[in-house]
Amino acid sequence: GENVEQHPSTLSVQEGDSAVIKCTYSDSASNYFPWYKQELGKGPQLIIDIRSNVGEKKDQRIAVTLNKTAKHFSLHITETQPEDSAVYFCAAIFYGNNRLAFGKGNQVVVIP
């Protein structure tokens, strides 16, 4: 069945350091992997996504890598800033029902 695992559940980093969040998925036919950021009191917001025909994508300080063989993908945030503190959700589209399945979320805390 569809399953997206996300870890670690909480990550604390010093300002300026890098943060990495990893996700694994179960359906090898999945072909789209977005990341959402949820700030306190707000709804999740799409920040970056990657399709299965690409191994890496960057957008300024954030990047996503995809390993289709191992069925995992990661979010990398470099030079972290206090405004990066939020809950981050990975997700995957499952080919069978075209439904977006979310991971359980990861609380990132950037310590000034």
Next chain:
Amino acid sequence: DTAVSQTPKYLVTQMGNDKSIKCEQNLGHDTMYWYKQDSKKFLKIMFSYNNKELIINETVPNRFSPKSPDKAHLNLHINSLELGDSAVYFCASSGDRRHYTFGSGTRLTVV
């Protein structure tokens, strides 16, 4: 202009009451969703409508009834509210069922 707007933002009500949460999107998207986020931040899909037609109906108590009068609106009505219904409810919309735009959420507290 707010792309996906939900009302109310906060809702406090007593057990047994009936309440509604409204959602409107001005993005021209065909598909709308309701998600429930519990205290552990887990996002659980509840319902999805595509052009006013129900396409996803997860295992949700039948006390929850979605209504879509047109493709820009998806409302959620909850009957006989229970303590366990306390959560943040998010509405979302999508034009391609890949890129989701979420509302800012409705925090429901049942006392």
